[in-house]
Amino acid sequence: MRTTIITGSGWIILVLGLSACGSSEKTDSAPVQIIARTPVMVQTVGRGGISNSLTLFGSTLYLRRNAVTAPVAAFITKVYVSLGARVKTGQPLYELETKERRALGTLTIAGDSAIIGRVTVRASSGGLITTFDKQQTGDYVLEGTQLCTIAEDNALAVQVNVPYEYQALARPGRSCRVRLPDGRTLTAMFTTPLTTVNALAQTQSVLARITQPVPLPENLTVQVDVTSQANAHAQLLPKTAILTDEMLREFWVMRLVNDSTAVKVPVQLGERTPSTVEVRSPIFGTGDRIIIEGNYGLPDTARVQVNPRKP
Known part of the structure; x- marks a missing residue:
């Protein structure tokens, strides 16, 4: 590049001369391929x-109930139990007196030391008196009349509501823990899945038998912990x-x-x-x-x- 400055008569003239390169240098290079990698x-x-542990909910129920009925038509003379009482097998529940016995009064049949027409009704199994149909002495009952109902202790179970996708954790034979509202923990074992599923909650009821006899009321809401252990x-x-x-x-x-x-x-x-x-x-x-x-x-x-x- 060349620069010339000319001065005169108050004018300043600036002349710039540019010289271009005689040749331009070109560089050709191959494109670089970039491979994307995911971090x-x-x-x-x-x-x-x-x-894998799962907490479910259920309610208590008794699977077997024994109805105690009058073996003969008779008057109720004594009542030995009350509603909610716990009884043992063979324990006296009622004493009945037939019409014939009442008509005889204190008379007995000669040669027979037994008192004719007096019947003692005993518990056929141990359990809890859940219904108490006849509790007044002096009532007259017909043969076959229900006197009370005994819920067997060893038939206590929990009806557990199991989401259908977790049925494998509630297979028959699997054990579980039942947590009561008072803090006690009982051991139970799943036995029988019922055949219906709740349409809204999509849960299936599965029965779990409590292994040890425990006096519990029916329809008690409990928590059931299920645990599956892998190898x-x-x-x-x-x-x-x-x-x-x-x-x-x-x-x-x-x-x-x-x-x-x-x-x-x-x-x-x-x-x-x-x-x-x-x-x-x-x-x-x-x-x-x-x-x-x-x-x-x-x-x-x-x-x-x-x-x-x-x-």
């Missing part, structure tokens, strides 16, 4: 036991590692085959807790790395970038 966090498969060497993964389809029919995880590639591996699940899931199959190696964050939406084979675990 993920990984974890190895753990080993240990897992338990002590179960494969455990965080719940975030498990992916599934919209219908919750298929489950899979993303496993790293090297430091930059992850593949889809279908899995069969077992017990579950709010944070941990048991993987029953396949059996992973101790060094297999499973993606626990960043796995959502990854294709069958995905390019990933492993980030270090957060402290």
Whole structure:
């Protein structure tokens, strides 16, 4: 570039001369291909036991009741029990006197030391007097008239309302804990699922028999704790590692085959807790790395970038 300045008659003329480069230098380079990688966090498969607990609700009821009836037409002369009383097998409940006995008064049949026409009604089983139909002495009852009802202690059960998706935890033969409102805890065992499901709550009633005789009122609301224990060497993964389809029919995880590639591996699940899931199959190696964050939406084979675990 050249610059010339000319002065005269008060004028200043500035002339700029520009010289262009004789040749332009061109650089050609090949485009760089950038492979996108999804940042993920990984974890190895753990080993240990897992338990799944569920709290349900139910109400107490007695499965067997024995109706105590009058064996003969007679007058009630004595009543030995009251409503809510607990009785034992063979315990006297009522004493009856037939019309014939009342007509004889204090007379007895010669040669017979027994008092004719006087009958003692005894409890056929131990339990709780739940209905008390006849309690007044002097009442006349016909043969077969119901006097009272005994609910058997060993027939106490809890009708548990189980959500249908948790029926496996309430299979017959499985044990559970019954928590009473007063803080006591009883052991029970599931026996029989009933054939109907609540249309609104979608719960099925399952009977649980209490193993030890305990005096409890009927229709008492209780809590039932159900626990399922898996094997002590179960494969455990965080719940975030498990992916599934919209219908919750298929489950899979993303496993790293090297430091930059992850593949889809279908899995069969077992017990579950709010944070941990048991993987029953396949059996992973101790060094297999499973993606626990960043796995959502990854294709069958995905390019990933492993980030270090957060402290």
